[in-house]
Amino acid sequence: MDPGRSSAWELQASSITLLHGCVAPTVGLPPLRPGELRRCGTTFHPAVAKRAPTGGPLPEGPVAHPGLQPHPEGLCSVQRLPAGEALAVVGGYVLPGLTHGSAFVARGHEALSPAARGQLRRMAAPLGGDEAAEALVWPALTRLWRLPFPSELFPDLGALELHMLGYGSLAALIADPGLRSQPPIADPAGPAASDGEMEISMLDPNCALVSVTVRGCPLLVLVALRALEPGEVLTCDHGAAWREGLETPEWRLLRFNGIVPEELKRSLG
Numbered sequence: 352m353d354p355g356r357s358s359a360w361e362l363q364a365s366s367i368t369l370l371h372g373c374v375a376p377t378v379g380l381p382p383l384r385p386g387e388l389r390r391c392g393t394t395f396h397p398a399v400a401k402r403a404p405t406g407g408p409l410p411e412g413p414v415a416h417p418g419l420q421p422h423p424e425g426l427c428s429v430q431r432l433p434a435g436e437a438l439a440v441v442g443g444y445v446l447p448g449l450t451h452g453s454a455f456v457a458r459g460h461e462a463l464s465p466a467a468r469g470q471l472r473r474m475a476a477p478l479g480g481d482e483a484a485e486a487l488v489w490p491a492l493t494r495l496w497r498l499p500f501p502s503e504l505f506p507d508l509g510a511l512e513l514h515m516l517g518y519g520s521l522a523a524l525i526a527d528p529g530l531r532s533q534p535p536i537a538d539p540a541g542p543a544a545s546d547g548e549m550e551i552s553m554l555d556p557n558c559a560l561v562s563v564t565v566r567g568c569p570l571l572v573l574v575a576l577r578a579l580e581p582g583e584v585l586t587c588d589h590g591a592a593w594r595e596g597l598e599t600p601e602w603r604l605l606r607f608n609g610i611v612p613e614e615l616k617r618s619l620g
Contacts, residue, residue: 392442
């Protein structure tokens with residue numbers, strides 16, 4: 352690939368390593384490309400970065416409370432944390448959704464490194480493990496690690512997306528209780544989970560995602576909704592748009608073949 356002729360989403364994909372722990376801050380983030388901006392572990396695409404107001408210095412690296420640690424279920428507290436505590440900045444790569452974001456979801460796997468492409472093919476093994484199977488698994492995977500990003504400061508760019516594959520921070524590991532309502536299905540064209548099933552699965556998340564602006568920079572911050580006890584697993588409602596991403600044709604076909612979102616997210620966390 353010639354970086355001089357590659358779009359930013361291709362450069363992002365070429366930096367992704369789909370290895371266990373790839374979202375952990377200890378692995379380190381890819382180096383900044385020309386025109387990108389990074390604040391608190393959040394990397395902004397050049398189209399967003401050139402419009403981002405910066406009212407003061409902020410750290411480049413990920414920001415997370417020292418009372419958090421990875422857990423088999425996602426992320427947990429290791430000490431008592433009070434209600435309202437800011438726990439972490441949710442890091443990732445911020446892209447304009449309708450242009451670069453949609454291209455990354457559709458074709459980002461074409462620019463993956465050989466090692467990452469090999470792991471993607473192993474994930475696609477239940478569907479045959481060929482290029483067609485990869486093209487189904489990749490958009491499902493990106494939707495699992497994608498969140499809407501606050502776009503009020505960038506009205507001309509449309510909706511923004513935060514992509515956490517390869518660029519995520521510790522906060523990316525937090526579980527959405529909605530994953531538990533996504534079991535394998537008998538028919539990929541069958542009905543989705545009922546509203547009652549979803550309502551039960553979403554009971555009592557203990558954290559929330561809050562849009563904040565710090566020194567002029569928009570960020571997505573994880574906040575405790577109530578006091579968290581040592582060893583408690585953190586859960587958070589990722590929002591209706593995120594859950595709708597788990598009902599796309601790709602995800603329905605994956606669940607039909609026994610690949611459920613909870614297991615796939617855990618395999619990369």
